Structures are given as C-alpha cells and as structure tokens.
Amino acid sequence: MLFNPKPKMKREELYDREYELKEIKNSLKKGVGLVTILGIRRLGKSSLLNVSLNELPYRSVKIDARKVYSEFGNVPREALARLILRGFLKTSGREKARTLIRNIKGVRFLGMGVDVETDKSVNLHEVLERIDSTNERFIIAIDEAQYLRFSLARYPELIAWALDELQNVSFVLTGSEVGLLEDFLKMHDPNSALFGRLHVEIMLKRFERYQSVNFLERGFAEIGMDVTKEEIEEVVDELDGIVGWLTLYGYNRYLGLGHANALRKLREDAKKLILSEFSKLKNLSHRYELAMRAVANGKHRWKEIKETVELLEGKRIDDKNFSNILNNLIRYGYLEKTVGGYLIPDPLVEHAFR
Ligand SMILES: Nc1ncnc2c1ncn2[C@@H]1O[C@H](COP(=O)(O)OP(=O)(O)OP(=O)(O)O)[C@@H](O)[C@H]1O
Ligand SMILES: [Mg+2]
Incomplete structure (x- = not known):
C-alpha cells in the first residue's frame, strides 16, 4: 500500500516518480556506468532505487554504506568486496560460483554453499574484473554512498577505473547528504579521478502540492478510508511535499488515529528521529x-x-x-x-x- 512506511520495493506501491524511474532504467539499459540519485532525506531515494533494480532484467546488489559504516566505523574494501560478491553469487549456481571466484586473492568460500568470506588482501579491481568477465550486466547500487568517504580505499578512483575499463558493471549511488556526496565524488573538479565522466544525475524533489494531495487521496482510497478535504489540505500545508512524512501521517490514520492525533504523533516521532539523526553533527x-x-x-x-x-x-x-x-x-x-x-x-x- 502507498502508506507502507518501509522503503518501497514494487512499482504498485510507488506513487509517481515516473520520469525518474524511466530515466534510471533507460540509462542503465544503455550501459551508463554511473547513476546518482540525490535529494534530502525522506524523498524516496531508497524506494526509487529498489523499484528500479526490481524492474530491470539485470542482476544487482544493493549495499547500504551507512550500515557498513555503523558496523565497522569505516567502509573497508574487504567488507565491500564481500557484499558485492555475495550479491553476485547469490543467484549463481554453486559450480558456476566456485569457478567464477577461483583464485581471487583474499576471497574464500564459507562451507559448501556459495557464501564467501574476504580478508584484507582482497583487491576490488580483481573482484570487479572477474564479475565483468561473465559478460552479463551487473549493477552495484550503494545507498547513502557519501559514507564511502570513510575508508582508506579510494572509491572514486575505483569507480573511475571501472567506467573506463569494464563493459558490464554499472554503479548507482544514492545520497541524502547531497553536498557531502558531491564533495566526495568531485565530478566537477578537474583534478579528480571522476572529473568529466559521463554519468546521469537524478535530483529528487519534493512533491508539488497537487501530487501531495493526490498521493493522500489515493492512499486513503486504497485503504477505504474517508478523509475530509480540509484534513488533507492541512496535512499538505504542514508537510510540504515530503513523501516520507505524508506516508507516516497516512500510516498513523491507517492504524486508527484521528486527524489531529495522527499529525501530533507524526510531529513528536519526527522530532525524536530528526534530533537523533542530528546528534552526529551536534557532537562535532x-x-x-x-x-x-x-x-x-x-x-x-x-x-x-x-x-x-x-x-x-x-x-x-x-x-x-x-x-x-x-x-x-x-x-x-x-x-x-x-x-x-x-x-x-x-x-x-x-x-x-x-
Ligand atoms: N514515490 C513514493 N510513493 C509512495 N511512498 C513513498 C514514495 N517515496 C517514498 N515513499 C515512502 O516515504 C518514506 C521514505 O522513503 P525512502 O526511505 O525511500 O526515502 P529516502 O530518500 O531513501 O530516505 P532517507 O534519506 O531517510 O534514506 C518511506 O516510508 C517510503 O515508503
Ligand atoms: Mg534511503
């Protein structure tokens, strides 16, 4: 349903974003090596990424760089290599998988299945080359990619190399801390590895007023709830096209709260969430x-x-x-x-x- 508060996975649950979805899918079909999806928090970057990957006929892996960072305190290349390989091998048969990664330094199989472990000696170039050599398109999607900056590995250089040398591997990067991701990738800095490289950038915007109204109307119609025009207007006035908040308001109504309480609970929950997200800056x-x-x-x-x-x-x-x-x-x-x-x-x- 439209008011499902988790990041969306399927087209039916995603309101609009037609243009962006088409742009991402077409770019990847044409073999563009790098697509970035940018926008402030809660505009639906992860949802758009999920749906795009689901709709494309290619194998892909989605890695949450924020999660890797919170686990390790940085984004080590052996962790990234492991996640990429696991994503790639998941859909390969056992024999194929074993042949594919035979003799890659720093990579070994765990047990009898297709699960792998990696160590510090792993070389990401070698991993990507091996994946590329299968001649099947493979998409590496990294959510909240600005966290890649916390690493000794130079990921922009790696991506630049992949864009030049590999035929079948594409990257999709999302970032809610837009300025940080831009500073990290330095696509516009003549001294940087990624300067001038062909890429497609999708900048997600807040919904226009009519979209927010329509999103709520459709969401309520879907769950068979009658909601007045005044209530919808008030919500849209207050939440200004941020789909994540509109979704949570709708979800609160779905759970049984009346209009005023749903809005109040949203404000309280949002405040806690926002201040906890902000604490990393506040600590600085x-x-x-x-x-x-x-x-x-x-x-x-x-x-x-x-x-x-x-x-x-x-x-x-x-x-x-x-x-x-x-x-x-x-x-x-x-x-x-x-x-x-x-x-x-x-x-x-x-x-x-x-
Ligand atoms: N186009 C959409 N249609 C319906 N619901 C959406 C849409 N886009 C996002 N949502 C909902 O909004 C919320 C935020 O979406 P999502 O997590 O995809 O955004 P995000 O930009 O990745 O956020 P963050 O910056 O916090 O990672 C989720 O509840 C999701 O279900
Ligand atoms: Mg997200």
Whole structure:
C-alpha cells in the first residue's frame, strides 16, 4: 500500500516518480556506468532505487554504506568486496560460483554453499574484473554512498577505473547528504579521478502540492478510508511535499488515529528521529544546533544568524569558522541557501528546532 512506511520495493506501491524511474532504467539499459540519485532525506531515494533494480532484467546488489559504516566505523574494501560478491553469487549456481571466484586473492568460500568470506588482501579491481568477465550486466547500487568517504580505499578512483575499463558493471549511488556526496565524488573538479565522466544525475524533489494531495487521496482510497478535504489540505500545508512524512501521517490514520492525533504523533516521532539523526553533527560542535535554532526561529541572513548564535553562546565567533558551520549544514542537507537567505527545506526539521 502507498502508506507502507518501509522503503518501497514494487512499482504498485510507488506513487509517481515516473520520469525518474524511466530515466534510471533507460540509462542503465544503455550501459551508463554511473547513476546518482540525490535529494534530502525522506524523498524516496531508497524506494526509487529498489523499484528500479526490481524492474530491470539485470542482476544487482544493493549495499547500504551507512550500515557498513555503523558496523565497522569505516567502509573497508574487504567488507565491500564481500557484499558485492555475495550479491553476485547469490543467484549463481554453486559450480558456476566456485569457478567464477577461483583464485581471487583474499576471497574464500564459507562451507559448501556459495557464501564467501574476504580478508584484507582482497583487491576490488580483481573482484570487479572477474564479475565483468561473465559478460552479463551487473549493477552495484550503494545507498547513502557519501559514507564511502570513510575508508582508506579510494572509491572514486575505483569507480573511475571501472567506467573506463569494464563493459558490464554499472554503479548507482544514492545520497541524502547531497553536498557531502558531491564533495566526495568531485565530478566537477578537474583534478579528480571522476572529473568529466559521463554519468546521469537524478535530483529528487519534493512533491508539488497537487501530487501531495493526490498521493493522500489515493492512499486513503486504497485503504477505504474517508478523509475530509480540509484534513488533507492541512496535512499538505504542514508537510510540504515530503513523501516520507505524508506516508507516516497516512500510516498513523491507517492504524486508527484521528486527524489531529495522527499529525501530533507524526510531529513528536519526527522530532525524536530528526534530533537523533542530528546528534552526529551536534557532537562535532554545539554551534550546529544553535545555528539551526536561529534559522528555525526566523533568522535567515548570514549576519543575523551569526549574531543570534553569538548571543546564545555568549562570545564572538570568527567569521570563517561560522561560514564553515553554515556550509556544513548545507552539505548535510539541513539548510538551503536561497535568494531569501538560509532556509530549512523540511518543515518538520524546522519545527524540531523551534
Ligand atoms: N514515490 C513514493 N510513493 C509512495 N511512498 C513513498 C514514495 N517515496 C517514498 N515513499 C515512502 O516515504 C518514506 C521514505 O522513503 P525512502 O526511505 O525511500 O526515502 P529516502 O530518500 O531513501 O530516505 P532517507 O534519506 O531517510 O534514506 C518511506 O516510508 C517510503 O515508503
Ligand atoms: Mg534511503
């Protein structure tokens, strides 16, 4: 159902995103080696990725770089090699799998099946070359790929090499911390490995108002619930096209809450979630939180945000240091810089910091 709160897997559960889905599928069918899916949190990047992979006739593996990072504190190449190989071998028969990875350094089979273990001596180039040699298209999808920056391995160089040398392997990378992923891949930096490489970029946007309204109407029709026009208007006014929040509101209604309670519960749950996601930045410097609070409370110009933070902190802050704080908030997707000054793109994030 449309209000299923997990990332969607099937086309029927995905509202719209027709254009993006087509773009991703066509690019991969044409053999484009790198597709990026970008956008702030909860716009449906993982869902779009899942559905795309499901609809394509190719073998693929999906790796959650955030999860690997939280397990190891970085993204070691042996972990990545293991996940890629497991994804690749899962659908190969035992004999085929054994032949395929015979004599790859640092890779060995676990038991009698097709499961593999890897160690530090593994070479990802060799792994990818071997997969490429099967002459079947294979897609390596990495969700929250900005976490790849936590590694001694130089993944942008690896991807650049794969784009040049391999015929059958493509990468799809998603990132909610858009600025961080862009800084990491450096597609636009003439000194970097990926500079100027052909790739397709999908930037997910918030739903337009009519889409949000239609999404809710269809979701409620699907579960046979009558919801008034006023309720829908109020939800859409407050959640501003962020499909993840619209979905959770619908799910709360599905579970039996009335309109006001569903919205209240959503705000409370969202606040907890947002502040816990934010804690990694807050641990780096309390100024991140102070700056967010200033913007949430109506300060939008660089100077007035800085003055508010200085007031809250009780001391003067160096200009350059303060610009770094705001630029990092942009890189992480918490702020946007517009002609009207610094804004918070997600209304519930704004609410959480008010
Ligand atoms: N097009 C869509 N139609 C229906 N539901 C959607 C759609 N896109 C996303 N959702 C729902 O919105 C929520 C967030 O989706 P998803 O996890 O795919 O987004 P995301 O951009 O990957 O988020 P995050 O940045 O937190 O990883 C989920 O509940 C998902 O089911
Ligand atoms: Mg996601």
